[in-house]
Amino acid sequence: MAVNESTRAFLEQAQAMGVKPFHQYSPAECKALFSQLSASFGNGPQVWQVREESVTSGDSAVRLRLFLPDGRARGILLYCHGGGWVMGSADDYDAFVRRLVVSTGWAVGLVDYRLAPEHPFPAPLEDCWSALLWLAEHAPQLLGPNLDLVVAGDSAGGNLAAVLARRARDLGAPRIAAQILAYPVVQAEKTYPSQSDPDCQLLLSQNDMDWFWDLYDPRRDGRTSPDGAPLLAADLRGLPPALVFTAGYDPLRDEGIDYAERLEAAGVPVFHCNYAEDMHGFVTLPPLASSVDALRDVRDFLSKIGRPAPREG
Template sequence: MTSLAALAAALGVFAGLAAARRHRRVCVVPPELRHPSLYVPISLRGATSLRIARRLIARAASAAVVTGAVRLRSERVPAAGGRPAVRVLVYEPPDRTRPSGALLWIHGGGLVMGTPEQGHELCSRVVEELGVVVASVDYRLAPEHPFPAGLEDCYAALAWLAAQADALGIDPTRVAIGGDSAGGGLAACLAQLAHDRGGPAISFQLLQYPMLDDRTALRAGLDAFVWTQTSNRFGWSAYLGGLRDAEPRPYASAARRVDLRGLPPAWIGIGDIDLFHAECVDYANRLRAAGVPCELYVVPGMYHGADRLAPAAPITRTFLERMTSALAAATSSRPGRRV
């Protein structure tokens, strides 16, 4: 056998072993959540893969539509400290009881990709079912704009919601914040930042499989479907300017905060095979220990972003129903809680 043939045979063996390992891993996923992409792991590794991923997300987002009779408009909101204005998408029901509650939504994308348009379906659903206003933030992304750029954009949007409460017809005591994946992690950091700055008021944190702890990227032997450890390392490194054991900057990573007392009540939803499962469970337990009401909803066999790949599956539909119900309770007409 020639050296080239031997190499090809060895590569074939390794590829076969890798495929077998992936097949065994997929077997732990409930049949209704299995998707072809689970068999072909794709990770962010550098500028080229990020550029491709951004292009694909932008293409998908451009095809997303606002559902029902929801009204959508775009606003440019001011930011402090000479920072550029922030684009915010505002979703409103055609008629609602004023003042209503509101949700500031922060999209996911590993801190390095994504647009608010990708959340059209979810934001429309919240508006239609709950009769609230939703504002979705187009925050700046790493690596072009590392920490704290994106977080400060989210704070600017929150401050604008509070300042324009009368004009928007919202109750400033019933403003919730939330996000999915990296957006959930930014929402958790935003709750900490608003608490320490004395406002604006936040009534609730809605954290959908949030990206809370950069230290997960430092752990060996971890991997998961969809958002892989390789992607996780790339995202955190781009956002923070590298991975390190010690991170002294407050609000860089929500889970690094020691004192969680006084934060708004929270809902955290996560699958037990999601890369972020351990950090989400730990953060929920720490919130509770600090006296912060927190509902933790863990879904067996659910991977990261399963609601996007299998939206019709009963498991993901129940997951979104639980999330919407938690938000409904927080944005109802009962008095809200201030930070």
């Protein structure tokens, strides 16, 4: 088996453009490359309204971009973007989140959390937690009462979303209706076959992951804590239903599968979608044909959870 045609074409184009592995760039160069790549995909579709909010996280102000759908929102979703905790921004993910809103009919809050290496673990996590609390408090005023609240993210953002779901369970609030984890980072050790499989070293390699971990967690305390490595959590019981995406050609494949199985063994309803012919990043990359299918998977998953709520104003 090999990657599908659209993914192969994307990789060939990146190679022709001279794109190097992430770990061969500086963090600043990585951020610029990520933004350039995101801009090349164009703007997303129109949504009913986009609002810029400011959330207090410790001594910092963090941007939260709210995307509101046409019609009545079925719920509200906090999205934590990917990028190895080093790259990505609300601007970089704007087009993807617009597609997510149009596809699902859910409102989405996209948190522009602070990035490593300037802001290492646990700063990105605490920013996302502050954004989640802000949404839980303000969503009823913005969109009406009784809205379901979901956490979601891809890659490093999937890591953050998984931790948010567990923290909310442990503290008893806010109530999280579901979690959506796209090829999440859930541990830091080199213990899985996909991490060393040459076929899995494509857009993202294990060398890249090692580099990202060093930038995100230079003190190495996050790697030994479930707040940094969700797979280390002793008890996964009582967590919200999970949609977990994995990709066949991804160094994170096996740890994502392991986490999905751990959730299921703990009694958590799990919907695991393994895209066997695709690579890391397929959910958010519009040139990849699987991104359309993945959004359909998200819509179908959320349709079992959300309920329409009246919009005020």
